[in-house]
Ligand SMILES: [Zn+2]
Ligand SMILES: [Zn+2]
Ligand SMILES: [Zn+2]
């Protein structure tokens with residue numbers, strides 16, 4: 453067992469369900485060599501020919517075998533690509549391997565030269581031996597428990613302020629529901645506005661929202677139309693705002709990292725355990741933050757009671773621990789205090805892992821369904 457293997461085993465609690473490893477250049481090269489010789493045995497071709505063949509199939513042996521080539525056909529297929537491949541030197545060869553294989557990815561940490569190899573391509577959070585964590589599937593920072601596609605949707609649509617402006621400063625056309633924001637001051641004076649939907653072009657009163665039929669002098673003469681579409685929009689927006697706020701609170705907690713690290717650093721006695729516990733706390737904030745995105749999209753019919761209970765406990769633990777860091781001057785250097793703070797960190801980590809396990813299980817067992825349409829539908 454190598455030193456890195458030992459280190460990885462120590463981190464096992466954090467790497468729940470670990471099915472990936474971090475590889476250095478030598479390990480990558482040996483993996484590639486094994487792959488080449490496996491293919492060479494099957495097709496009875498030279499290593500160089502097999503490398504070209506693998507390059508053509510993005511190092512996916514299974515896909516290559518599915519083609520059902522005979523050695524002769526395989527060789528022909530390689531000849532077609534012989535002009536395009538220039539992978540003579542070792543580094544370029546490994547680089548091509550890592551870049552093309554869907555089971556490999558370079559560690560995004562600037563100074564690190566390792567690659568992560570995964571057992572299945574849709575794996576999410578991975579941690580390199582250099583401690584860098586990232587999402588293997590979407591290259592973002594770790595974002596468990598929310599799936600990559602839902603996170604993309606959330607980030608793309610996360611425009612609370614402009615949505616608020618549209619929803620509360622616009623009025624729906626009484627005929628087609630299209631949201632209208634008149635910017636013509638003259639319109640505002642008379643109260644008469646036109647629907648901007650080309651297929652509708654209904655004239656209506658801006659003040660009372662009814663269709664403008666014939667004479668319209670006093671809005672009070674008209675009964676306000678009940679617009680279900682707009683009401684749904686407003687209630688959807690309120691729901692989104694609630695989650696947006698919960699998300700933002702945790703985001704702001706995460707943004708305190710630098711200030712808190714400096715605070716620890718400025719203490720007279722260097723206390724490594726405080727930095728380590730802070731890292732754990734930040735992981736908790738991140739998990740909490742993304743748990744709200746997950747819940748936002750979660751179908752209301754799904755049972756999420758356990759999830760909500762664990763999260764509440766995690767929130768309580770995180771809040772208590774944050775309190776310690778905010779009042780760091782009250783934290784003394786005694787062994788007892790150290791023990792208390794470390795235990796608080798461990799307790800929070802346990803809940804965080806439980807929350808992630810619960811989410812992974814519910815998703816795996818198809819107990820939960822998600823709906824992108826839960827976002828405000830304009
Ligand atoms: Zn790394
Ligand atoms: Zn991702
Ligand atoms: Zn209209």
Ligand SMILES: [Zn+2]
Nearest residue numbers: 657659660671
């Ligand atoms: Zn009116």
